[in-house]
Amino acid sequence: MAIWRGLGIIAIFIAAAMVAIIGYFAQYTGLNTDEQHWPEAVALVLAGIIVWFLGKALNAEHVYKPNPDSAAIDAVQAREQHSLLFIRMEYWGPIFALVGVITFFAR
Numbered sequence: 001m002a003i004w005r006g007l008g009i010i011a012i013f014i015a016a017a018m019v020a021i022i023g024y025f026a027q028y029t030g031l032n033t034d035e036q037h038w039p040e041a042v043a044l045v046l047a048g049i050i051v052w053f054l055g056k057a058l059n060a061e062h063v064y065k066p067n068p069d070s071a072a073i074d075a076v077q078a079r080e081q082h083s084l085l086f087i088r089m090e091y092w093g094p095i096f097a098l099v100g101v102i103t104f105f106a107r
Contacts, residue, residue: 008084045097053093
């Protein structure tokens with residue numbers, strides 16, 4: 001039993017990278033203090049947007065048309081699904097965004 005299939009693990013790396021990059025930027029510019037947690041919230045919302053569109057692109061269903069030169073219909077090639085914890089990658093986008101919004105208002 002795998003925790004992820006395909007490139008689903010990238011969702012976690014994107015979220016972690018966004019939190020690190022925006023956290024570093026906020027710390028470097030002096031916009032972040034210990035009481036403020038808005039950089040993590042903004043990073044998770046941005047990571048959610050990125051993961052949503054990346055997941056939609058990776059899990060896109062391609063429509064194959066029949067070959068007009070032959071009587072047989074070309075076989076549809078099965079694509080690998082990209083998921084993390086049995087949740088498709090694009091659905092992690094709203095989860096990250098929701099966690100970011102909760103983080104912003106909870107603290």
